[in-house]
Amino acid sequence: MNSDLIIKKFEELFKKNPLLIRSPGRINLIGEHTDYNDGFVFPAAINKEIHFAVAKNDINRFRFYALDLHESFEMKVEDLSKSDTSWANYILGVAAQYKKAGYELEGVDCVFGGDIPLGAGLSSSAAIENGFAFALKEILKAPVSKIQMIKMAQKAEHEYAGVMCGIMDQFASMTGKKDHAIKLDCRSLDFEYANIDLHGYEILLVNTNVKHELASSEYNTRRAECETGVQILQKYDNNITALRDVSLSLLQEHREEIDPIVYKRCEFVIKENLRVEDAFSALAKDDIKSLGALMFQSHEGLRDDYDVSCKELDLLFDMAKKSNDVIGSRMMGGGFGGCTINIVKKEKMNLFSESIKNEYAKITGLEPEIYSVKITDGTGLI
Numbered sequence: 129m130n131s132d133l134i135i136k137k138f139e140e141l142f143k144k145n146p147l148l149i150r151s152p153g154r155i156n157l158i159g160e161h162t163d164y165n166d167g168f169v170f171p172a173a174i175n176k177e178i179h180f181a182v183a184k185n186d187i188n189r190f191r192f193y194a195l196d197l198h199e200s201f202e203m204k205v206e207d208l209s210k211s212d213t214s215w216a217n218y219i220l221g222v223a224a225q226y227k228k229a230g231y232e233l234e235g236v237d238c239v240f241g242g243d244i245p246l247g248a249g250l251s252s253s254a255a256i257e258n259g260f261a262f263a264l265k266e267i268l269k270a271p272v273s274k275i276q277m278i279k280m281a282q283k284a285e286h287e288y289a290g291v292m293c294g295i296m297d298q299f300a301s302m303t304g305k306k307d308h309a310i311k312l313d314c315r316s317l318d319f320e321y322a323n324i325d326l327h328g329y330e331i332l333l334v335n336t337n338v339k340h341e342l343a344s345s346e347y348n349t350r351r352a353e354c355e356t357g358v359q360i361l362q363k364y365d366n367n368i369t370a371l372r373d374v375s376l377s378l379l380q381e382h383r384e385e386i387d388p389i390v391y392k393r394c395e396f397v398i399k400e401n402l403r404v405e406d407a408f409s410a411l412a413k414d415d416i417k418s419l420g421a422l423m424f425q426s427h428e429g430l431r432d433d434y435d436v437s438c439k440e441l442d443l444l445f446d447m448a449k450k451s452n453d454v455i456g457s458r459m460m461g462g463g464f465g466g467c468t469i470n471i472v473k474k475e476k477m478n479l480f481s482e483s484i485k486n487e488y489a490k491i492t493g494l495e496p497e498i499y500s501v502k503i504t505d506g507t508g509l510i
Contacts, residue, residue, distance in 0.1 A: 129177045129243045131510060137195055138181035138239040146181035146239070147266055148510035151259030153177065153250035154300035155331065155469055155501065156460055157309050157419065158426050159404040161434060163294035165354055165397045166315040166370035168404040171296055172324070173304020174331075174501040178242035178255040179510065182263040185235040190223065192216055195241030205233050210288050218253055221288025222260045225280035231268050238263065245497060248335045249461035253289065254297035257281035258507040262302075266509075274506075275317065278302050304506035311408045315372060322411040324503060329416060329455065330477055332470045334448075334484055335497040336440040339465035346436060347462055350393060357394035360386055371397045396433040400426060420456025420471050424449060427458035427468075436463025440492060444468045447487055453480050 131148055138146045152173040159169035185191065190208075192201045194215050201216040208224055210217055219238070227233055240259065244252040261277040261284075264270065272280075281298040285291050299312055299319070308321040354371055361378060362368045376398050383391055403422045410418035427445050431437040437445075441459040445468055448457035453476035460469045472480050481498045488496045 129175075129179055131179045131181070134179050134181045134195055134239050134241055137193060138183075138237070141193060141239065142183065142185070142191070142237045144183055144237075146183045146237075147263065149180040149182065149259050149262050149266075149507070150510050151178050151180070151255040151262065151507040152301055152304055152504055153244040153252060153255050154297055154304070155250070155333070155503075156296065156300075157469070158407045158422055158458070159400060160426065160430055160458075160460070161350060161436070161462075162372075162397060162400050162404065163296050163314045164351055165401075166372035167397065167401040169296045169312050169314060170309050170322075170404050170407055171300035171312065172309040172503045173300055173506050174250070175504045176242070176244040176250055176499065176501060177504075178240055178244060178252065178259050180238060180240045180259045180263055182236060182238045182260075182267065184267055185237050188235045190220070190235065191237045192219055193239045195239055205235055208233065214289070215256075217288040218256045218284065219260045221284025222257050222264065222280060224288065225261075225283050226264050226268065226270065229272075229276075229280070231264075231270055234267065236264070236267060245335065245499065247339060247466075248333070248497070248499075249466035250333075251297035251301060253285060253291070254281060254293075254301045255507075257284050258298055258301045262507050262509075274302050277507075300506075302506045304504060306505050307503055309411065309503070311404065315370070320408070322408050323414075324411060325414060325416070326471070326474075327414075327416055328474050329471045330474045331501050331503075332472045332477060332481070333460075333467045333499045333501060334444050334470065334488075335467045335499070336438075336444065336465055337494050337496060338438065338440050340438055346464065350434065350436065353390050353393040354397060357386060357390050360390075372401065374398055376402075392433040392435075396429045399429060416471065417455050420454075423456035423458040423469070423471070430459055430463065434463075438464050440465070440488075440494070441468060443488060443491060444484065444496070447484055448472075451480060451483075
């Protein structure tokens with residue numbers, strides 16, 4: 129991502145020099161549908177980013193310009209509230225969190241844009257929220273920590289964008305570290321970094337370019353199924369508050385009491401949490417191939433036990449698994465569309481990409497988008 133166009137537009141609109149901030153999107157190596165079960169996830173920030181040019185103004189107004197949409201938005205600071213402009217709400221929501229925290233807001237000019245593909249599940253919304261949270265910290269000289277900004281960004285999405293997201297996206301974007309993944313405990317927010325040396329492999333994302341309507345309704349159903357399992361198992365251990373607290377042996381012991389579908393859902397979550405732990409251990413031993421094997425297992429569980437995959441994701445997964453040049457692949461995100469994440473031999477990336485494009489287009493009639501990504505630092509100044 130190059131900031132030149134953003135700086136140029138800012139200077140053209142506001143006639144002054146801006147502060148520059150970058151805020152990355154994220155991937156999740158493994159740990160899907162574990163976050164709302166108080167479990168573990170294993171994300172990393174990536175070099176698909178939103179860049180911001182910001183500065184104070186003396187007219188007590190928010191003046192925003194979304195470069196990629198060629199749209200502007202303006203609001204008086206004292207009128208701060210949700211707007212009918214959906215993209216502005218991600219930014220206004222962050223300002224509202226600073227106001228709630230007792231900070232006196234000032235007028236801000238902002239131009240932003242980036243290269244995070246929309247709808248690919250790479251968390252462009254979290255990158256926008258984090259970037260503006262960081263911008264306000266600098267402008268207001270607010271003594272807020274990264275964790276405070278992460279929580280403000282998440283609340284902004286809940287309250288102004290109306291999306292009840294977990295905390296992983298904002299956390300990964302804000303705390304990312306170059307060449308490291310983050311093992312995050314979604315209950316305590318404790319985290320550890322794991323160094324990633326890809327040893328001649330690259331991370332390749334393949335976007336199905338589909339999003340099936342089932343996604344939101346099935347997400348709510350999965351949450352309810354997990355909660356049903358927890359309610360049954362709490363009878364045997366009152367320390368259980370989420371599937372995070374349930375061992376595989378306890379689940380297996382009470383299999384007969386649990387609806388078969390609910391059992392499959394619970395078993396997947398428990399095993400997926402264990403896979404995150406195993407992935408962290410694999411990287412600690414510099415064992416990238418074991419990480420890849422765990423990714424294959426994760427997809428199979430998401431497909432067969434959690435039932436959140438779709439034919440397009442499965443097609444991409446099957447093509448990747450058959451390839452001798454791929455050591456790991458899985459669907460990434462909530463499911464029913466979005467991307468697969470793949471670990472591919474660097475010197476075979478172009479060949480693999482062409483093969484995937486051709487075969488996927490032939491079977492589905494759709495053109496997949498393919499992105500090579502590198503793991504980068506989290507939100508900060510440029």
